Amino acid sequence: MRALWFHLMPYQDLPDNFKDEHPSVWVSIDRHLFDSQRGHELYNEYMDELEFAAAQGFDAICVNEHHANAYGLMPSPNLIAASLARRTSDAAICVMGNSVALYNPPTRVAEEMAMIDCISGGRLIAGFPVGTAMDTCYAYGQNPGLLRPRYYEAIDLITRAWESEEPFAFNGRFNQQRYVNVWPRPMQKPRPPIWVPGSGSIETWDMCAEKDFLYAYLSYFGWQASAGVMKGFWNRMKELGKEPNPFHAGFLQFVGVAETRKEAEKLYARHADYFYNRCLHLDSGFSSPPGYTTEESIRARLGSQIAAAAGAKGGGPQTIAGDYSKTKFFDEGHVIIGSPDEVADKLREVATQLNVGNILLLMHFGDMPRELTEYNTSLFAKKVLPQIKGLFEDEWEHKWWPKPIAPGQRQQPAPVTAFAS
Amino acid sequence: MSELVERSVVTPTGSARVWEKGVGNPIGFFAGLGGLPAWLPVLDRLAERHRVVAPSLPGFPGGANFERLDDIFDWSLAAIDLVMEAGLIGADLIGPSVGGALAAEVAALRPDLVRKLVLIAPYGLFDETAPIADVFACKPGEQSGLLTRDPQAYDAYRTRPNSANEMDWTVMQVRAEMAAARILWPLGETGLRKRLSRIAQPTLIIWGAQDRVIPPSYAAKFAEAVAAETKIVTIPDAGHKVEFDAPDAVAAAIAEFLAC
Numbered sequence: 001m002r003a004l005w006f007h008l009m010p011y012q013d014l015p016d017n018f019k020d021e022h023p024s025v026w027v028s029i030d031r032h033l034f035d036s037q038r039g040h041e042l043y044n045e046y047m048d049e050l051e052f053a054a055a056q057g058f059d060a061i062c063v064n065e066h067h068a069n070a071y072g073l074m075p076s077p078n079l080i081a082a083s084l085a086r087r088t089s090d091a092a093i094c095v096m097g098n099s100v101a102l103y104n105p106p107t108r109v110a111e112e113m114a115m116i117d118c119i120s121g122g123r124l125i126a127g128f129p130v131g132t133a134m135d136t137c138y139a140y141g142q143n144p145g146l147l148r149p150r151y152y153e154a155i156d157l158i159t160r161a162w163e164s165e166e167p168f169a170f171n172g173r174f175n176q177q178r179y180v181n182v183w184p185r186p187m188q189k190p191r192p193p194i195w196v197p198g199s200g201s202i203e204t205w206d207m208c209a210e211k212d213f214l215y216a217y218l219s220y221f222g223w224q225a226s227a228g229v230m231k232g233f234w235n236r237m238k239e240l241g242k243e244p245n246p247f248h249a250g251f252l253q254f255v256g257v258a259e260t261r262k263e264a265e266k267l268y269a270r271h272a273d274y275f276y277n278r279c280l281h282l283d284s285g286f287s288s289p290p291g292y293t294t295e296e297s298i299r300a301r302l303g304s305q306i307a308a309a310a311g312a313k314g315g316g317p318q319t320i321a322g323d324y325s326k327t328k329f330f331d332e333g334h335v336i337i338g339s340p341d342e343v344a345d346k347l348r349e350v351a352t353q354l355n356v357g358n359i360l361l362l363m364h365f366g367d368m369p370r371e372l373t374e375y376n377t378s379l380f381a382k383k384v385l386p387q388i389k390g391l392f393e394d395e396w397e398h399k400w401w402p403k404p405i406a407p408g409q410r411q412q413p414a415p416v417t418a419f420a421s
Numbered sequence: 422m423s424e425l426v427e428r429s430v431v432t433p434t435g436s437a438r439v440w441e442k443g444v445g446n447p448i449g450f451f452a453g454l455g456g457l458p459a460w461l462p463v464l465d466r467l468a469e470r471h472r473v474v475a476p477s478l479p480g481f482p483g484g485a486n487f488e489r490l491d492d493i494f495d496w497s498l499a500a501i502d503l504v505m506e507a508g509l510i511g512a513d514l515i516g517p518s519v520g521g522a523l524a525a526e527v528a529a530l531r532p533d534l535v536r537k538l539v540l541i542a543p544y545g546l547f548d549e550t551a552p553i554a555d556v557f558a559c560k561p562g563e564q565s566g567l568l569t570r571d572p573q574a575y576d577a578y579r580t581r582p583n584s585a586n587e588m589d590w591t592v593m594q595v596r597a598e599m600a601a602a603r604i605l606w607p608l609g610e611t612g613l614r615k616r617l618s619r620i621a622q623p624t625l626i627i628w629g630a631q632d633r634v635i636p637p638s639y640a641a642k643f644a645e646a647v648a649a650e651t652k653i654v655t656i657p658d659a660g661h662k663v664e665f666d667a668p669d670a671v672a673a674a675i676a677e678f679l680a681c
Contacts, residue, residue: 138558141607145599146491173491285558289606290598298595302588 001351001391002401004094005053005377006062006252006360009046009073009080012367013038014278024283026069027138033070042073047080049364049373051087056381060092060125062360065099066132067139071279078112085120086413092402093120096197096216096360097127101147102140105175106154107182110161114186121411122187122404128155128213129197130204134282137289145291150174152207155194159211162191193400195250200229201297205236208248214400216250218360220280220320222333223350226251230354246351247398250358253350254335254365257343257379264337265330267372272335274366276324284321335365340383347388357392358400423468425460430476432502434490438483439507440475443468448679449509450474451500453518453541453662454556454568456481456597458579458590463664466672471679476507478523480600482593487600493611496604497526504534513679517541517664518634519601522611528624529616538624539675540643542635542661544605545613551636553608557598567633569662578665617646624651625678627671629659652678 014033015021022030050061063080066072074080081095093116098109117124130136130151137144153172157180160168167181186192195214198204208215215233219225230251234244242248254275256268293301329335336346351359363380364373404410425442440460448471450464457475467473477483479490479499490496500523504510514535516524521543528535547553556564565572581590605611624647628640637655644651654674659666 137606141609143603143606144557145603145606283558283560285555285560285563289557290595290602291606295592295596295599299588299592302591 001388001393002059002247002358002398003385003388004060004062004092004250004358004360005050005058006064006094006096006362007046007050007364008064008071008362009042010071010275010279010366011038011073012042014070014274018278019281022281024286025071025279025281026066026134026283027286028283029068029070039073045370046073046364047083047087049370049377050080050084052374053363053377053381054084054088054091056378057385058091058361058377058381060094061088062094062096064096064127065129065135067135069134069139071275078116081116081124082119085116085123089410089412090407092123092125092404094125094195094360095127096125096195096218097129099131099136100128100154100158101142101150102131102136103154105177106157107161107177107180109154110158110182111184113192114162114182114184117186117188117192118184120187120404121409122192123402124186124188124192125195125402126192127195127197127216128158133289133292134286137292138286143291144289146174147292148203148294155207155211159191159194162186187405188403193402195400200232201294202232202236203294205233206240209237209240209242212399214248214250214358216252216358216360218252220252220254220276220334222335223251223253223354224333226356227354230356234355244355245396245399246355246357246392247396247400249354249356250360251354251356252360252362253347254329254362255343255347255376255380256335256337256363257340257376257384258337259339261338261342264339268335268337268365268368268376269330271366271368271372272329276327276329276334279366280320280322280324282321287321340379341387343380344384344387347384348391351388351391357396357398430503430506432485432499432506434479434487434499434502435485437479437485437503437506438477440483441472443470443472445471446679447472447474447509447512449476449504449507449512449514449524451476451478451514451516451520451524452481453516453520453664454597454601455579455594456484456600458482458594458597459582461664461668463668463671466668467675470676474507474509474512476503476509478503478520478600480603481597484600487603490603493526493604493613496523497530500524500527501531501534504531510534511536513537513539515539515541515675516543518661519544519604521545522604522613525613525617525620528622529613529619532619532621535622537679538620538622539627539678540624541627541663541671542629542632542639543643544635545611546639546642546646547608547610548636548639548642551638553636554634555608556634557602557606557608568660570629570631570658570660570666575662575665614646617643618648620647621649623678624649625675626651626653627663627674628653628655629661629663629666630655630657631659632661632663634661
């Protein structure tokens with residue numbers, strides 16, 4: 001079992017009346033709410049926390065990309081990852097990821113990730129999400145109906161740029177480059193492992209099976225929300241003749257650990273509330289631009305809604321926009337809390353049930369202060385991690401994990417010295 | 422007045438529905454946002470004196486598959502093909518909203534195809550001092566109120582007839598949104614400004630005084646950019662879907678313009 005310590009980097013000072021007085025956390029977020037002095041503090045604090053997690057023994061530290069978003073301060077996760085690569089030595093660096101359709105040409109992603117892979121000595125996990133509608137279509141103006149074709153083409157271009165032995169010409173529907181020749185080359189050969197965060201579409205599962213990418217389902221609504229999707233994923237893998245290797249899949253989980261469950265509730269409740277009731281306060285108009293969801297998926301969704309109207313069980317559209325004021329984050333499994341033993345038991349149970357060997361842990365959430373984040377992280381590292389670490393490791397090989405150079409070969413940053421005046 | 426007739430034409434993009442009614446000189450009609458899920462009263466008014474021919478643009482109800490139409494060049498060619506295949510060579514051409522943006526392209530690129538041009542609150546330009554509203558970022562249930570002065574009547578117009586399948590009807594409307602977004606996203610200029618100076622045909626520009634999507638100030642910008650003589654008619658008490666909100670006034674303005 002691999003434990004990845006994931007930071008969203010939320011802005012912490014959204015006001016108490018945010019939900020009532022402001023239209024959205026994303027796209028139209030009020031720019032006056034951003035204080036650059038706080039930005040300075042938060043970036044440094046959050047990078048410290050990621051480095052702290054790496055030093056505590058988590059298998060990877062993980063960053064991601066959002067735009068015009070007050071709960072995700074990383075328009076460029078690559079900047080953060082480059083810095084983390086210098087200040088950590090063993091943990092994998094998971095960039096989860098770059099929304100590759102946004103980059104023109106996408107070769108830029110191949111170059112920057114090759115740089116991170118070289119700087120880190122081959123510790124990079126390359127994540128390729130389609131990107132949310134808010135990030136890609138609204139904040140970045142991408143045509144919603146062309147986003148997916150661009151995404152698939154960009155992945156094709158990037159992987160060829162990494163794997164090709166020679167410079168080549170790329171003549172795509174959206175990208176044309178007479179000369180593709182990525183320098184530097186990635187350290188991992190032929191390329192870093194590719195992880196794909198998906199939303200449950202069959203199309204994405206098939207791509208992961210065909211190209212041997214890891215599939216991760218990242219939901220803010222915990223393991224219960226992930227269960228149905230992971231079941232669908234494994235059914236599809238079986239149909240395609242893939243072995244049920246749990247390391248082929250990942251899921252996201254908020255976790256808060258303390259000496260007792262009661263104590264955990266006391267420590268983490270307000271920060272979970274900040275996340276669900278301020279960070280997820282999204283203008284619902286931004287959640288579904290026409291064309292972002294394919295006609296095929298809409299038909300499938302409508303089918304289940306029509307069935308639901310007829311009394312059968314069905315699912316609604318997937319959007320994070322909603323009212324969480326009455327949500328019981330802990331009882332409903334959005335956030336797993338408890339004593340170290342309780343959390344370990346739950347995670348083992350969930351990982352086994354979902355058959356998932358990679359867990360992306362959000363142990364900082366909302367406006368959690370540094371001390372509590374470090375407490376959560378170190379208690380987990382000391383008392384939970386040893387209990388879950390061995391899961392699946394004897395039965396299965398992890399084929400989607402970075403293959404860095406030997407520790408002895410890795411460069412360490414030289415101490416900074418000043419010349420005497 | 423004759424009955425509504427449906428036929429289909431085959432274009433390089435695919436086969437498309439053509440609705441037709443009336444006798445007289447032909448008028449082509451490219452529908453606006455949402456397309457034509459059903460026939461419109463304004464077209465009945467026009468059909469009293471003309472043969473109104475409404476070919477469906479790709480992706481809109483009755484239209485061909487639009488998946489391979491990537492840019493305004495592809496869309497303009499598809500619109501030109503429709504004009505030719507629907508038998509509208511040399512006819513007058515009317516286009517509201519997104520249909521207006523393409524009608525203007527046809528008139529600019531193929532002046533031989535269009536006699537007189539009528540643009541009803543067309544897309545295609547963008548004024549940063551008076552930005553176009555985002556019809557693609559409406560909360561559920563809000564879009565009709567943005568488009569028209571009478572959202573209930575507009576919702577009723579779009580309601581599924583008993584004869585239509587529920588899934589197909591819904592998908593048809595979603596697909597029309599997708600097609601409009603494919604053409605217009607992210608709502609900036611489509612490049613039409615450069616080509617408006619090629620429009621030498623007499624052009625009528627109609628705008629709803631209460632248009633909450635594209636401000637009425639855009640009428641003058643179109644008039645300024647079109648090479649030919651233009652006439653602007655502003656219809657009071659009408660929103661972006663002027664032809665829906667004020668069918669009599671719109672039909673009268675068009676009839677007068679086409680007659681002279």
